[in-house]
Amino acid sequence: xxxxxxxxxxxxxxGAIVIGVGAFTVTRPALRAQTAMTLTPPEALVAARSxxxxxxxxxxxxxxxxxxxxxxxxTIDMRAPDFTAQLQQLRQSRSQPVAVICARxxxxxxxxxxxxxxxxGPILDVPxxxxxxxxxxxxxxxxxxxxxxx
Numbered sequence: 139x140x141x142x143x144x145x146x147x148x149x150x151x152x153g154a155i156v157i158g159v160g161a162f163t164v165t166r167p168a169l170r171a172q173t174a175m176t177l178t179p180p181e182a183l184v185a186a187r188s189x190x191x192x193x194x195x196x197x198x199x200x201x202x203x204x205x206x207x208x209x210x211x212x213t214i215d216m217r218a219p220d221f222t223a224q225l226q227q228l229r230q231s232r233s234q235p236v237a238v239i240c241a242r243x244x245x246x247x248x249x250x251x252x253x254x255x256x257x258x259g260p261i262l263d264v265p266x267x268x269x270x271x272x273x274x275x276x277x278x279x280x281x282x283x284x285x286x287x288x
Contacts, residue, residue, distance in 0.1 A: 176263045179208075179277040182237050186210035191235045191262060192228055196249055199287065201241060205268055206284035208239060208277050213287065216240075216249055222258065237262035243271040 177185065186193035187210050195207050196216035207213055214224045225236065236253070240246040243265035250263040270276030278284070 175260075176265050176273070177237055178274060179239075179264060179266055179280050179282050182239065182262075182264045183208070183210060183282055185235075186237070189230065191237045192225075192230070193237045193239065193264075194225065194228075195240070195268075196238050196245060197240050197268070201268075202287035205278060207287050208268065209283035209285050211239065216245060222256070225253075225258070233260070235260040235262055237264055239264040239277070240267050241269045242267040242276075243273055 177191075182191070182193055185191040186208075193208060193211040195202065195211040195213045197213075198215055198217070199213075202213055212228055214221055214228075218224065226232075229236065236258075238246040238249055238253075238261065240249075243263070246263050246267065247265060250261045253259065253261045264277075265271060265273035266276045268277045270279050274280075
């Protein structure tokens with residue numbers, strides 16, 4: 139991973155993907171153009187608060203009530219028949235990157251791939267999820283802000 143001080147969002151076709159997060163950018167090697175890039179929860183928090191990405195919690199309402207929702211995230215149950223329509227309505231533009239988060243990264247990885255295949259990108263995955271996973275401790279254990287779901 140390489141840090142740069144200039145801002146840009148996703149640059150494909152150069153052998154690397156550059157993601158703007160706050161005042162710095164993170165460059166990661168592009169393994170496959172079809173694979174969604176990932177963000178850590180702190181990166182997702184900064185980018186969502188600044189409006190650079192739309193952070194979407196794709197879990198179920200019972201899960202949102204149990205743990206709360208990441209403070210800057212919008213909630214769309216991934217099982218909703220109109221998921222894609224809701225997603226498109228919430229984006230500031232078709233080019234605004236969407237980051238998806240679930241409980242432990244399994245559903246977000248699966249949905250990220252589907253959204254990329256449907257050419258609804260740019261799509262980013264938060265694989266640590268709310269509860270943590272092999273990718274890291276997760277939103278809650280990192281003590282990042284949450285709000286109650288009602």
